[in-house]
Amino acid sequence: MAEISLKKVVKSYGRTPVVHGIDLEIADNEFVVLVGPSGCGKSTTLRMIAGLEDISDGEIRIRGRLVNDLPPRKRNISMVFQNYALYPHMSVRDNLGFGLKIAGQSRSVVAERVAEAAGILGLSDLLDRLPAELSGGQRQRVAMGRAIVRHPDAFLFDEPLSNLDAKLRGQMRAEIKKLHQKVASTIVYVTHDQIEAMTLADRIVVMRDGHIDQVGTPMEVFNHPVNTFVAAFIGSPPMNQLPAVVDAGRLRLEDGTTIAVPERLRARVRAGQKLILGVRPDDISPEGYGLMEDGESDRVDLLVDIAEPLGMESLIYSRLAGQEVQAKLYGPRLVAPGERLTCRISLSRAHLFDAGTGRNLEAE
Amino acid sequence: MTRALKQRLSAAALWLVTFLLMVIMCIPGLWVVLSAFRPNREILARPPVWVPERLTLNNFAKIFGLGEAQVAIPVGSYFMNSLVIALTSTFVALVIGMAGGYAFARFRFRFKNSLFLSLMLLRTVPAIALSLPLFMLWSRLGIIDTQMGLIIVYIALNVPFTIWLIDGFFRQIPMSLSEAAQVDGCTRWQAFWKIEFPLAKGGIAAAGVFAFLTSWNEYALAAQLTRSTDSKTLPVGLMDFTAQFTIDWAGMSAMAVIIIVPALILTFLVQKHLIRGLTFGGVKG
Numbered sequence: 001m002a003e004i005s006l007k008k009v010v011k012s013y014g015r016t017p018v019v020h021g022i023d024l025e026i027a028d029n030e031f032v033v034l035v036g037p038s039g040c041g042k043s044t045t046l047r048m049i050a051g052l053e054d055i056s057d058g059e060i061r062i063r064g065r066l067v068n069d070l071p072p073r074k075r076n077i078s079m080v081f082q083n084y085a086l087y088p089h090m091s092v093r094d095n096l097g098f099g100l101k102i103a104g105q106s107r108s109v110v111a112e113r114v115a116e117a118a119g120i121l122g123l124s125d126l127l128d129r130l131p132a133e134l135s136g137g138q139r140q141r142v143a144m145g146r147a148i149v150r151h152p153d154a155f156l157f158d159e160p161l162s163n164l165d166a167k168l169r170g171q172m173r174a175e176i177k178k179l180h181q182k183v184a185s186t187i188v189y190v191t192h193d194q195i196e197a198m199t200l201a202d203r204i205v206v207m208r209d210g211h212i213d214q215v216g217t218p219m220e221v222f223n224h225p226v227n228t229f230v231a232a233f234i235g236s237p238p239m240n241q242l243p244a245v246v247d248a249g250r251l252r253l254e255d256g257t258t259i260a261v262p263e264r265l266r267a268r269v270r271a272g273q274k275l276i277l278g279v280r281p282d283d284i285s286p287e288g289y290g291l292m293e294d295g296e297s298d299r300v301d302l303l304v305d306i307a308e309p310l311g312m313e314s315l316i317y318s319r320l321a322g323q324e325v326q327a328k329l330y331g332p333r334l335v336a337p338g339e340r341l342t343c344r345i346s347l348s349r350a351h352l353f354d355a356g357t358g359r360n361l362e363a364e
Numbered sequence: 365m366t367r368a369l370k371q372r373l374s375a376a377a378l379w380l381v382t383f384l385l386m387v388i389m390c391i392p393g394l395w396v397v398l399s400a401f402r403p404n405r406e407i408l409a410r411p412p413v414w415v416p417e418r419l420t421l422n423n424f425a426k427i428f429g430l431g432e433a434q435v436a437i438p439v440g441s442y443f444m445n446s447l448v449i450a451l452t453s454t455f456v457a458l459v460i461g462m463a464g465g466y467a468f469a470r471f472r473f474r475f476k477n478s479l480f481l482s483l484m485l486l487r488t489v490p491a492i493a494l495s496l497p498l499f500m501l502w503s504r505l506g507i508i509d510t511q512m513g514l515i516i517v518y519i520a521l522n523v524p525f526t527i528w529l530i531d532g533f534f535r536q537i538p539m540s541l542s543e544a545a546q547v548d549g550c551t552r553w554q555a556f557w558k559i560e561f562p563l564a565k566g567g568i569a570a571a572g573v574f575a576f577l578t579s580w581n582e583y584a585l586a587a588q589l590t591r592s593t594d595s596k597t598l599p600v601g602l603m604d605f606t607a608q609f610t611i612d613w614a615g616m617s618a619m620a621v622i623i624i625v626p627a628l629i630l631t632f633l634v635q636k637h638l639i640r641g642l643t644f645g646g647v648k649g
Contacts, residue, residue: 081543083540102548
């Protein structure tokens with residue numbers, strides 16, 4: 001098992017840079033998820049760690065060893081591909097044992113390790129089948145099995161669940177988490193799905209346009225997004241973002257509605273400053289139906305456009321100052337379109353972002 | 365008219381048309397095969413004898429110079445020439461086709477598209493249009509009437525096709541398979557031979573059979589560039605049966621059968637390989 005270190009890593013195709021000098025330290029046995037919209041450079045970064053893409057500049061070290069110029073086979077890593085990349089002409093057994101055979105392991109070692117991996121992943125009955133005879137979830141497990149038989153320094157996952165249906169995805173997510181606990185190992189996992197990132201990661205790396213926007217534990221990233229992009233990307237439904245101007249100690253929205261500046265942020269704002277108020281839907285709730293009602297808060301009136309009852313909670317779509325706003329109602333209460341609700345905005349959990357740069361005022 | 369009846373009638377009509385088309389396509393071939401086993405007298409009979417009275421292997425014996433041979437034609441030499449020329453040119457075209465097809469399918473390089481397009485354009489030039497320049501060139505090089513001369517021509521004829529076909533097969537194999545193999549410990553070369561080659565094998569075999577058939581059946585250029593038993597191929601050898609005033613139809617048919625049989629066998633193989641090559645799939649869920 002090993003730590004992975006990226007220093008000022010750059011990737012360009014011709015003159016087009018796609019990864020702009022990123023720095024990242026991944027600790028031994030850490031589960032790190034690279035997340036971001038498509039084209040943000042997360043897969044490219046993973047492929048550079050794997051050695052499938054050359055590095056244009058910078059350094060990558062695995063277990064302290066500089067691997068910039070090493071081919072994939074010399075990096076002692078395993079990778080699970082988005083399309084599984086099982087060898088279609090080989091049985092599950094041969095797929096699992098392929099890497100060991102290439103490495104020149106004896107037959108008994110190969111058989112033993114294949115049996116071990118098959119046991120961990122519940123593949124023991126499928127060893128003689130061809131990949132074409134397996135279901136999506138089974139193929140996924142074979143792909144993971146192929147990764148673990150070699151006892152590599154690190155596992156790399158490239159959007160491994162994106163070809164599965166929602167239910168299976170949930171199951172496999174749990175299996176990957178279990179796998180990480182069983183075979184304690186460094187994992188770098190790429191996904192565009194923020195739920196996967198939140199549920200699996202020890203640390204999340206949010207990427208955008210070839211840069212790293214934020215690195216932190218899921219809770220850090222969720223509770224303290226460094227900018228509007230991270231705020232919108234992590235969390236579902238996404239954080240409401242309302243443009244506002246500081247006026248007489250309050251935040252004035254475009255339609256004249258005013259909301260108090262959160263107390264902890266009062267020293268950081270100045271009159272006339274253009275800001276974006278960020279509030280998660282969970283933090284705007286009709287009075288008496290909220291989750292966190294004891295902290296600092298303010299009131300705002302919302303007109304219900306659509307309500308989605310989900311049982312014990314309802315998602316409310318409304319408009320505020322010309323922006324769509326989502327709020328959440330906790331409790332078994334039905335809300336009708338057209339209803340006017342007085343809602344509490346939890347200010348202790350609200351964020352202020354600079355309107356120009358999008359940076360969180362509290363981010364260093 | 366009920367719908368069921370209508371359907372049955374149109375099905376019958378379809379069968380009939382298909383059958384007629386098949387008859388039109390098959391009769392000349394069948395006639396050749398039939399003629400190969402009949403005496404000349406019966407072939408030339410008027411009105412034509414549709415159902416042969418007796419079948420004989422005499423025609424084959426004759427062209428191989430066995431029995432009471434009048435026309436001894438060096439079929440053996442022609443057969444060997446054909447075989448050597450077709451096999452060699454196919455082998456080389458396959459090696460180049462595999463390298464080229466892999467490169468076009470896998471690598472990014474300058475002028476890739478224009479290079480590929482010009483290869484395809486090569487195939488639009490009718491080979492016969494090149495026969496005169498080829499003849500002049502080859503005679504200066506002194507490779508007229510040699511197996512090598514024809515081999516080079518056939519390689520040039522086949523390479524664009526093998527590259528195109530094999531490129532298509534490699535394209536169907538996801539890049540991630542080779543990448544997975546490389547992560548699993550293979551060099552790129554090993555990944556090719558252990559993963560990509562076995563998967564493209566069907567396609568490569570199909571390309572090989574097509575290339576072989578092209579070389580085996582080619583007549584026009586071979587007729588220009590060969591002279592003697594040193595290099596004459598079977599299709600050119602067929603013309604040996606025409607004399608100034610007579611044509612030995614029986615002998616010609618027998619030789620045609622000798623040409624057709626390997627081609628026919630290979631055509632069946634092509635079908636099998638093509639189908640296998642096109643259906644290996646099953647990578648994604």
